[in-house]
Amino acid sequence: MLRVLMRMPGRPRGSRHSGHRTPTRLVAALALLAAALLVPLTVSQPASGADKKTTFTVALTSDLDSFNPFLGVEANSYEMWALMYDYLVNYSMKDMSPAPGLAESWDTSSDGKTWTFHVRDGVKWSDGQDLTAEDVAFTYNRVLTGEIEGTNWSSYLNNVSKVTAPDPQTVELTLSQPNAVLPLLPIPIVPEHVWKGVTEKDMKSFANEPKPGQPVVGSGPFRLTSGTTGGSTIEFEKNPDYWNGTPHVDQVVYRVYKSKDPAVQALIKGEVDFVEDINPLQVKALQGQKGIAAQNGISPLFEEIGFNTGAVDTKTKKPIGDGNPALRDPKFRHALGYAVDLDRIVKSAYQGAAEAGMTIVPSAYGGWHWQPTGEDKFTFDLDKAGQLLDEAGYEKGADGKRTMPDGKPIGTLRLFARSDQKPSVDTMNFFQEWLADVGIDAEVTPMDTNRLGEVILEGNYDAFQWDWFVEPDPDGILADFTCDQLGGLSDSWYCNKEYDALYKQQNGEMDHDKRVEIVKRMQQMLYEDSPYIVTAYTTTGEAVRSDRFACFQPQPDPGGVWLVQYGAHNYSALRPVDEAGDCDGVKSALKPVAASSSGGGADGGSNNAVLIVGGVTVLLLLAAGGFLALRRRATAGERE
Amino acid sequence: MSTETAALRLTPRQVTRRRRAAAAQRTWRQFRVNRAGMFGLVLLSFFVLVAVFAPLLADADGLQVTKATGEVLEAPSAAYPLGTDDTGRSVLTLLIWGSRISLFVGLFATAISMVIGTLMGLASGFFEGWSGRILFRLTEWFLVIPFLPLAIVLASVLGRSLLNIAIVIGVTSWPGTAFLIRSQTLSIKERPYLERARVLGAGRWHQMSRHILPNVMPMVFANTTLTVAVAIIAETTLSFLGLGDPTRVSWGSMLDDAFSVGAMTTGAWWFIVPPGVCVVLVVLAFTLVGQALEEIFNPRLRGAR
């Protein structure tokens, strides 16, 4: 009985009546939509060119962490400081070797214990005060005395006991021992009159952010006018009184993107003028576009397969962890160097955008790089690898697997890869295969970098895949292989007294040529002992609207990156296309390209792709709706 | 004559079993009529078959980066019906094998979630007083913490393997089930026949397993299928964020690769659309089946008959 009554409410054609409640909401929704769609008409502005101010917009694909040079560690933060501040010593565009900065020249005493820098005259801070040697001394002394400031920079003032400014144009560094790494001084010089009010307590969270109308006081080519720590838009305006020449653009704006593909799309659309750190495949796709120049620029980074050469407890020197004993033998490791097909790795893991690796000093640093030659050079030769293994005593057993010299099986080598980097996982997968080809079992475990770091410190690994960024002076990377760094930065546990002696020697060797010799000898030693197999020197992909801006000089020259370099040279040098001229006579600078339609869609291929994508989605929705309609029809009969 | 007597003398257990079998048959009959549910079931069977017969459909070697034969990001062709990925592997092969991962993680995570959720739900609904309340608080904590950050934390603590991802999803998704079971338990608990059972001396365990659980099971079953749908999306999202098992190819990891390699810019639609479509279809299938089951077990949703 009740059921009969209940059938009535569901009258399907009652849709006419349903209108009452909904119009308000519907109208509101439509109004919102209309507003949103009208916005592009009211707000659309060309990104640059039509305005009175020229703005150079850069899309960053990774965050920067702090505007305070004593706190930040991210690469992009360094870029910000390079714009705001100056350095005592700059970097040449050719090979990042020392070049004059705030210091016009410098000399060292014969015993190497006194360095005198001659600071140029006439440099002013953005608030009008003069920049003098006092500011330099203040900055460096903060690094020497402050715990926080020292955390970032004290390694660059190694052995420096005192920094003084005997007169406004002279800075004197007094050392307890010679330090050949100087004048590598990437410490930005900050104004004493502003920073003397920042106490040690304040420093640990001092953000150095600009306030509205009050840009951060600096001496660099640009001034930070707006931006917050961890924010997504950072704005700089030009410093018209810059000592190294007025920049040619009025504004530099950074926009932080959280994913790379939309950033690249922003470049194509014209929302940004430069995008940094993109993939080789994206570079390839962009190279076909009009008005865009894209390249894989050399940057001094190398990728390696690192081995556990013998993890020990730093205090007792007793072995820790469960590393495979075979890897403690340099001959075993060196033989494996012939079982790695570097060309295959470059082609497959890095999509061709890398150079086969050699030593720990990348080829970008031409002056320091040692080149193995002839017989010494690793080639992909499985037979030779097998031969060397046999000679070292690791012969194949009855089952085809290699054994230790005493006959025991080697066991399975545990290869660790960084799970967040596909090339890392790919490299180790390849390595596993090649090891199998020479008769060694291996298994690959991808792992979180945090966890991998712990595993390495505990010594519970056989091999891992990682990378290192190398500074203009090789001292830093060489130090990682010293015995002092065991339990610290060393991830191969390499410890060789001969090597340590050489390290000490080059660290204090003031004769440059002699020093280069020692550094090369050290590279050779590492190449032979093979705590690492350096697999590749990778590149950084980047792209720019060459129909809007030009005159980017690569660093290193030739072949290097156009932005995010050592120093802010290109920010002063870059020009809008109509002012480019011959780019101040720099031959390798990026020349402008004939202006094409700014913005505009992607080429036909992408359009098709996206059309198909959109079509599929619509089809999907229709299909789903349709099938459900079938259901409704079937069960409707039962209901009403 | 003796057969008749024998037929009359069925044990209670046999009676229950027959009743249950009859109920299952009824359910199936109702389900069959439900078009959307059937569509979902067919779709589901298709994917399950693909997953089970993956070795026959696509060469396992095609998963190895080291054995990749194609060029990087090739467009679809006769040799590669869905083109290649960024290391030269056939996308179709990846898709077929990826179904295994997505289904496995979805089902295993759901199993964990169901077991924990049912136990917790029964317990916290049934036990009153302090123990019930503490259980409730624990359930609430899991609900209150945002899912994705919690999953990331657990994934980093446990490490990245297939099993761990399933555990992470299972452990973070049981509260929904628990709450449902709890409310069902609470309502069933007050029913008269349970009152009678208690009077007759039935212990807690007996009440839970013999009376409450069987009545709760149908809803649990419906909820299970819906949970699988959610678990599969969760796995896809975790893989997209780079937390999946790096040694296995799943639909989520394919999407992650496609996105980080620049699918939009390179126009590689064959890499970024098919895995997503597969996810949508599988999840839709589970959702439709689950909804159909819900309609069957909750008569009020069915409307007048």
Add this chain to the structure above:
Amino acid sequence: MTTTVVSTPTAQPLTRRPSYAKYVGAKVVGAIGSLFFVLVVNFFLFRVMPGDPARTLGRGRFKTTEQLEAFRHTYGLDQSLFQQFLTFLQNTFTGQLGISLRYRVPVSDLIRDRFWPTLLLVGTSTILAILFGVWIGVRAAWNRGGFFDKVSTGSTLTLYSMPEWWLGLLLIATLAVGVGPIPGIFPTGGLHSTDVDPGSLAGVLDTAWHLFLPVVTLTLAYLADYSLVMRSSLLDELGEDYLTTARAKGLRDLAVRRHHAVRNALLPTTTISAVNMGFVVSGAITVETVFSIPGLGLLSSEALAIPDYWVLQGTFLIASGGVIVANLLANLLYGLLDPRVRT
């Protein structure tokens, strides 16, 4: 992924129902208890994660172990766990959320900067999803079997089955990048254009333009939850006896619907909506990533990589706090509207 928290009424023994005031009191105490429980568990949860923040942040920059130690000392990482826990409790009760290890500014500053974009993104989407979802659910249930029901249920189910970030990617590919003759009229990401003042009217419109695609993505993703629940609870209601009584009294179709069915059917939806409003402050990690919106979701997911303990504690506190408060309000509301639940 949302879970439904619905306090269903249980069969009441014939005792006096507690007053509303007592109910409120009990719920508030419960909420405070939950919050404290959350605080404590969260602290220890993050310390269990592998990773040494000093090493993660300092790789390649800190050259000596002295520098690593100095970093740890400055930010209190070298203290014992118990000591850190005490400091944490002390700080939380005085309202300080600590200093971020990654950005080295107060956590409260970071949260404050990210709060508004998150609210705009997730809050707007949630509200729109509720409005549209309820409307769709009501219409679908009322005209069950009709064309609207078929199409809407089908499409909402399909949208529900999609990972929301995939939908976002498709939207970027079609509407931001451009398809064929249609130019990409929406920006590819971010919250503002660089040459517009965010405070001005043009700036507000500009922000809305940037948020359009992400909000559409999230709204479509959240929609199905509400529409399906609304539809099923309304169908539930449509079967209740009292409705037939109302019909029998001869009231008009529309009046019946508005005054009885939908009102009551709204209760579960209200509870879910309230709880989901609480989830607003946890952000939407995947959509924020794809559209580069600087929100709280991204802040916490990036902090997990280091791990940046203080940021995590802060964001999780805000997120859980939001849900607990929303839960509380939902329960209070439900208790007010439906006295049966006041156990």
